[in-house]
Amino acid sequence: MIRSVILGSGAAKPRTVVTNADLAAKVGTSDEWIQQRTGIQQRYIAEPDETTASLGEAAARAAMDDAGVTVDDIDLIILATSTPNNTFPATAVNIQNRLGMKHGAAFDLQAVCSGFVYAVTTADTFIKSGQAKRVLVIGAETFSRILDWEDRTTCVLFGDGAGAVVLEAQEGVGLSNDRGVLTSHLRSDGSHREKLYVDGGPSTTQTVGHLRMQGREVFKHAVAMITDVIEAAFEATGLTAEDIDWFIPHQANRRIIDASAKKLKIASDKVVLTVNQHGNTSAASIPLAINTAVKDGRLKEGDLVLLEAMGGGFTWGAVLVRW
Numbered sequence: 001m002i003r004s005v006i007l008g009s010g011a012a013k014p015r016t017v018v019t020n021a022d023l024a025a026k027v028g029t030s031d032e033w034i035q036q037r038t039g040i041q042q043r044y045i046a047e048p049d050e051t052t053a054s055l056g057e058a059a060a061r062a063a064m065d066d067a068g069v070t071v072d073d074i075d076l077i078i079l080a081t082s083t084p085n086n087t088f089p090a091t092a093v094n095i096q097n098r099l100g101m102k103h104g105a106a107f108d109l110q111a112v113c114s115g116f117v118y119a120v121t122t123a124d125t126f127i128k129s130g131q132a133k134r135v136l137v138i139g140a141e142t143f144s145r146i147l148d149w150e151d152r153t154t155c156v157l158f159g160d161g162a163g164a165v166v167l168e169a170q171e172g173v174g175l176s177n178d179r180g181v182l183t184s185h186l187r188s189d190g191s192h193r194e195k196l197y198v199d200g201g202p203s204t205t206q207t208v209g210h211l212r213m214q215g216r217e218v219f220k221h222a223v224a225m226i227t228d229v230i231e232a233a234f235e236a237t238g239l240t241a242e243d244i245d246w247f248i249p250h251q252a253n254r255r256i257i258d259a260s261a262k263k264l265k266i267a268s269d270k271v272v273l274t275v276n277q278h279g280n281t282s283a284a285s286i287p288l289a290i291n292t293a294v295k296d297g298r299l300k301e302g303d304l305v306l307l308e309a310m311g312g313g314f315t316w317g318a319v320l321v322r323w
């Protein structure tokens, strides 16, 4: 059977680091409050010349270099983002143009913090159906542009950045020791809209709007939703928490990650944590964490990796992939 194998990864971070102390000088917060509740120590914030498209382009170039492919080898670009450069055209098409790619197709996918898991699943579906051979999946965000910098309950949580992977169709035998995406599970439930949303949009206010969140409500649902969809992934493959080499969750909040790993009985030394360095970068958080674990030598070919995310909508999902 055809498997979608991850050939390489890349990342791009804005130039400017903003520490908790920097934020405390502007809004009523403290390093202690932020670290205790979220594990975040710093985040990267885009300068005016840095955009979702420019960060996404840089991450895409790094991922193609790492994969040993050029843009000529790619036939589809999927960009997971909730902070596009423009309402339209899709920022994926902007990145396609920046990469000098005139063939194939490119589109944006919007599932907020679950965007990367949704995009990998979509890429896998294109590859398995024979419609694409190599897909560039990018998660890129500039959440700093939709934050209300006067709202200390949200502005301390998020950051900007981008990450990308290249997936390629390869033959597998259909067993769980194949390389590539082994299973993926997506969920959504629109009845939770008011718990995490942006209060603007082209068809309503004609403004971009600001992120609004009921943090406690999100927290309350997150662990149950995450563990439920991961259990579905285990059930589909017969794999267990013990088989996992690396757990690479969406990096929203250290307490959510720790509670999910504990409930699933995933050992803490298998958890890749970057929320301390990046904050919550929404759809970019998983590929940024992947790239960190690849670059520091933890993540190697043959490792079994569990990706998971939950975000606005609510949307949530899990992917099991053998590196």
Ligand code: ACO
Pocket (backbone or CB within 6 Å): 028, 029, 030, 033, 034, 037, 038, 113, 152, 153, 154, 156, 157, 196, 213, 214, 215, 216, 217, 218, 219, 222, 250, 251, 252, 253, 256, 280, 310, 311, 312
């Ligand atoms: N600095 C200092 N004090 C603050 C801050 C801040 N940045 N923000 C809120 N406070 C105060 C509040 O005003 C409140 O004060 P009060 O008791 O005098 O009224 C107090 O801290 C507690 O506020 P809560 O909102 O109840 O704080 P809580 O302990 O729930 O922590 C947090 C808030 C960190 C947002 C938590 O609810 C959480 O982690 N939620 C999950 C949300 C999340 O991670 N979302 C990410 C997007 S969704 C996703 O990616 C999965």
